[in-house]
Amino acid sequence: MKKQLLAAAILLTGFTASAQKVPYTNCDNCWLADSLGNHRVVLTFNGTGKVAKAMINWRRRDDNPENKRIIIEDAKTKQKITNVKIGAVNRENGELYFEPTSGKGEYFVYYMPYKNEGRSNYPKGVYLKPENTASADWLNTLPADKQIPAATVKEYQSIDAFNSFYPMEVIATKAETETLISKYKTESFLIFPEDRMNSIRMTKDLPQRWIEAYPQAKYVGEAARGENFAFQLGLYALKNIENVQVKFTELKAANGKTIPAANLFCINTGGTAYDGRPLTKIVNIKQGEVQALWCGVDVPASVVMATYTGKATISINGKPAKTIALTIRVNNKLSKDGGVSEPDKMTRLGWLNSTMAQQNTVIAPYTPLQVSGNTVSLLGRKVEVNQDGFPKQIQTYFTPEMTEYATAPNNLLTEGIHFHFINAAGNKINLKSQGIQFTKKEPGTVQWTATSANDSLQMNVSASLEFDGFIAYTVKVKALQDVSLKDITMHIPFKKEFAKYMMGLGQKGGYRPENFEWKWDVAHKNQDGAWIGNVNGGLQYSLRDEKYVRPLNTNFYLQKPLLLPTSWGNDNKGGIKVTFDGKAVLANNYSGERDLKKGDELYYNFTLLITPFHTINTDFQWATRFYHAYKPIDTIKQAGATLINIHHATAINPTINYPFIAWQKMKAYDDSAHAAGLKVKIYNTIRELSNHAYETFALRSLGHEIYSPGKGGGFSWLQEHVGDDYIAAWFVPEIKDAAIINSGMNRWHNYYVEGMNWLTQNVGIDGIYLDDVAFDRVTMKRIKRVLTKDGHPGIIDLHSANQYNKSDGFDNSANLYMEHFPYLNRLWFGEYFDYEKNDPDFFLTEVSGIPFGLMGEMLQGGGNKWRGMVYGMTNRMPWSDGADPRPIWKAWDDFGIKGTKMIGYWVDDNPLKTDKEKVIATVYKKDGAAMVAIASWENTDTDFKLNIDWKKLGIDPAKATITAPEIKSFQPAKTFGMNDRIPVEKGKGWLLVIK
Structure with missing residues (x-):
């Protein structure tokens, strides 16, 4: 980014000589930004007396500059000048009076000083309010304006190139803009082609650069062979315009060689979504606003050096409106990687439409799906599908140790997952299944559909099972006639041994409550499902509808929460009950009473994840x-x-x-x-994404596609250059890296x-x-x-x-x-x-x-x-600090832990237990030896005795020794007898070796 902005700072294309009289420069870290701000004006004073006047045509993009403090500093002494009077201040210019404390020489005007408040990693840049520090005596001696000698503007400075406003954030004046508009009264919009190195940043102001260059009907750029070349078309709306589209012709050289029209694109009007689906974007521009259209040309490596010409047609409301002549001079340089190793040249914009790795091929260690009848097999698991399209049985093939695959299946369900439709009278409405049909059988994905119906309701089910155990269900319920319902529910009947633990729906991970009830509260809670299971078998499920959008997370959920599913939520009538009925742990997902009119459709979509995924x-x-x-x-x-x-x-x-x-x-x-x-x-x-991303303003041109809407604020750079309508995220003070959500x-x-x-x-x-x-x-x-x-x-x-x-x-x-x-x-x-x-x-x-x-x-x-x-x-x-893992690593190596079998305390037939319920043990077993990790959850210091099944452990007790190797900051060396009671401090434990 620094290279990009430095290039912008010295690029004067399209400017008249008069615009170059006052240069924009960067004085890298010449002052302390957090007290004086990122910008200053350098004044030169050659007069005499105790008062100088400065008229500064600063052309600021920030709103309400009259509400921000101005600090004037003597360049020679580096001292703040207190005798200052602020005259008229607005976005275009400022009128200042000050005491030239060193007489003739240079003076600095800092016009956006701020201080950071709040957390260091989530700062709030607060701009200082105006202050009055001038003495009454000095103010009383001010002469008439005509008698005050002028201090002239020598240059506009930024603290570095990255903070510079030049050239794309130096605003045109109101008069300049009105003059421009008056010349094009009959037009709907104007086009300002712009170089890729000058990202269009402002949406509510024209840059002065454009006023001096005027709108143009042509763009000329130079690209290498094979380069992913980018350029901008800046649109300025003279009235509200809608549905802006861009179409390109092929680019043709005088020798007849061409670059196909398919090689040209505009990221603002369409592309490919993250999931591989085609994406069409609607671009509307309000009167008086600027919209950047970022376009690109994928120049084939095979083309010859030549000048290629073509056209870009901009249409609004489906009607062609303006044509821009495109000229791309292709030089003889060959860009082998498309130029992506130089991202500051915006060569990666085409990546936004990539479909790389989108095909759902199987990823190791997973194995290709296999279908036999209505049963789909995947790594360590099987799903048998019922005629209604829902799982009849879900099986896993994992041992409780989780280190091996089991030969016998673990059945997770007591019966199939199913829906209940209850009418207003409380009677069950039965739907007749028309059978299941498999529509795709690929190594990575198996899909099927099923339809069930009666005279009042129809349920269309489509499902997709992937190689990792993820199942996505689309369940469309349609009313074939008016019907009143007391409830629509989905039941997941778990076997009790595979509903030992629960996590989600407001429950911290741990043992499942005997009875549990939950209600929707999307405004405050990122909750739409849970995981219920055991170590070697379980299900996670989530309830959704067709409008589901993934919410924000990590500190930002409340700014973009879940959408309440119309079906499951039903105006907060829906919820979930988990109970044990003596046969099954039933997850009853209900939606409550409702009336459906003929033709009404509801989507009771849900997802399943079958756990575990592998050993x-x-x-x-x-x-x-x-x-x-x-x-x-x-x-x-x-x-x-x-x-x-x-x-x-x-x-x-x-x-x-x-x-x-x-x-x-x-x-x-x-x-x-x-x-x-x-x-x-x-x-x-x-x-979140760094503000140093080269593509920041190209991404901003996409509206809220990439960046979330928000209140703005945060670090000063974001406020000064991004402006508003964003969420400020993580910030690193040392390098001033400010992210956007x-x-x-x-x-x-x-x-x-x-x-x-x-x-x-x-x-x-x-x-x-x-x-x-x-x-x-x-x-x-x-x-x-x-x-x-x-x-x-x-x-x-x-x-x-x-x-x-x-x-x-x-x-x-x-x-x-x-x-x-x-x-x-x-x-x-x-x-x-x-x-x-x-x-x-x-x-x-x-x-x-x-x-x-x-x-x-x-x-x-x-x-x-x-x-x-x-x-x-x-x-x-x-x-x-104080938690160095190296002593434990050494203990592992000394024992030779590689190749051991882990037998956790959660395994019922663990060969070693203690006689205290809250002192638990996990065994790492190999031939003739075992390392045993013991930890206490007792409320006080205690002791325990080892209960060892020596046969399962595979060690002869007559020859066995039990030792605690010395482990720094963990335990002293110790030897224990077979029947010793071993002391353990509260919250601590032992790492024992038995061999």
Whole structure:
């Protein structure tokens, strides 16, 4: 971005000589921005006396400049001048009187000083109000205007190029704009073609640059062969215009060579949605507003050097209105990568319409779907479909240890999932099924439809099952005649042993309540479903309708919450009851009474995720040791880590979620790490986007497609350049990186996939570190495909802060992100989690990942090292002081934990238990030896005795020893007898070796 703006700062194309008299310059870090602001005017005074007058034609884009403080400083002494009088101030100019304290010389006028309030990472830039500091004596001696010598404007300065307003944010005056408009009274709009390096930024003002250049009917640009070349067409509406569209002709050279019209595009009027569907955008422009149309030409590498000409036709309301002559001079330079290694040239806009990795191919370790009759088999699971289209039975094939696949199935349901339709009299309305029809049988996706009906209601069911265990149901209920209903419900009848735990709907992860009832409250709660299950079998389900839009998360839920499903919510009459009836744990999803008119349609859509997704990979857990910081390679190697996570706000990944600024440095670091046998992953997610993204204003031109609407504010740069209608997000003070919240599901996901592919193939990253993601499983699958392409490891770990709070809508992190779990390698769920007060069932379900085939690590305060080991978790280097995992890593290596079988305390036939209910043990077993992690949840210090099934453990008790190896900051060395009572402190435990 700095290169882009620096280029803008020296580019004078289209300006007259008079516009160059007062230059716009950058004085890098010449003053302290947080007290004086980012902009100043340099004045020169050559007069005499105690008063100078300055008339400054600053052409400001900010509103109400008269309400902002002006600070004048003596350039020689660097002292603030107190004797200042502010005359008339508006957006176009300002009238100032001040005491020239050093006589002749230079003086600085700071005209947008601010201070940051609030949290350092979520600042609120507050512009200082005007102040009166002049003495009465000085004010009383002011002569008449004509007698006051003038201080002239020498230059307009910004604190650096990134903060510069020049040239696209220097406004035209009202008079200039009115003069322009008067020349084109019969026109609906004007077109100002603009270079790609001068992003159109303002929507409510014309830049002075355009007044001096006037609207033009031609665009001329120069591109390399093979380059993804971008340009802008700036539209200024002289009256309200609607449905703006752009059509291109082919570009043709004098020698007859052509660039096809299909190679030209406009991102503002259409493209490809994040899920691969065609996207048509409606562009309306209000009178007096500016709309940038970002266009592109994918220049074929095969074309010859020549000048290619064609046309762009701009239509409004379906009628051609204006034509722009396009001239693209293709030089002889060959751009092998389309120019995407130079993103400051806006060469990546075409990525917004990418379909890369969209095909639903099977991703390892998953296996192709197989259909036999009405049963679909997938990795570790089966789904038998009933004639009505809903699951008759769902089975999993996992042992309770989660380290192996079982031979006998685990049936999750007592009977099939089904709907009930109850009339106003309380009687069941029966629908007759017309049978099931499979419409797609592919390795990655199986789809089917079914219709059930009677004379009053018809239910059309279409479903899609994917290779990872995700099932999406579209259930359309149509009234064939007027009908009054007491209820429409969906029942999910769980077997009790596979409804042991529950998470979601306001319930923290843990044991399922015996009786539970929940009601919709989308305004405050990000809740539309739950996970119910056991370690080796369960279901997550979510209730939706056809209008479902993924809400915002991580502090921003309340600004874009769930939409209440018309069907399930039914004006808040709907809800969920979970009860045990002696045969089944019944999840009764009801919607309440309603009247339907003939022809009315309701969508009772829902999704299912069958858990777990695969067995846990304990050897990956032991061998892959994260170092979560940017440090020298040798330092990390010596620490014993094997994988480096590079956060943002570092030298090689400076800006949040935009890892393209310093990619050359990143590549050099990755290469060095690989040479040392280490892997490198980078922070890059979708939720918010750095203001340093080269495409910031191109994305802003798309309205609310990429960025969420909001109240604006935040860091000063956002207020000064983005203006309004956005949500300010994370901010890094050290590098002044200010992010903006994404809108959710949009074409930036296409860019994200392309960017991750480029980083994998060209920079050599080994995966990504995700931090509370805002994208859905469609994008996650695509990311996993590009990260693992061509043999790359594609390691993904996901961090989440506890989402169970007001700002996040009281959701559970594991429930929120479960759709992503099939593609993760590790969890880091721990920020704002309490490791001391929560019970083991909470850690098992919300933190460990084990019921889903994953393993995790701890975070907040370094976690509880004793309790963590019950789940195979340590903390992560070097994140928490006093919680160094290296002593435990050493204990693992000394024992030889690789290759062991993990037998958790949740396994009923665990070969080792204690005689205290709240002192629990997990065994890591191998031939002739076992490492046993023991942790206490007792309320006080206590002791316990080991109850060992030696046969199951595979150790001869006559020859066995029980020792506690010395582990720094964990436990002293100790030997215990077979029948000893072992002391344990409150909240602590032991790591014992039996062999």
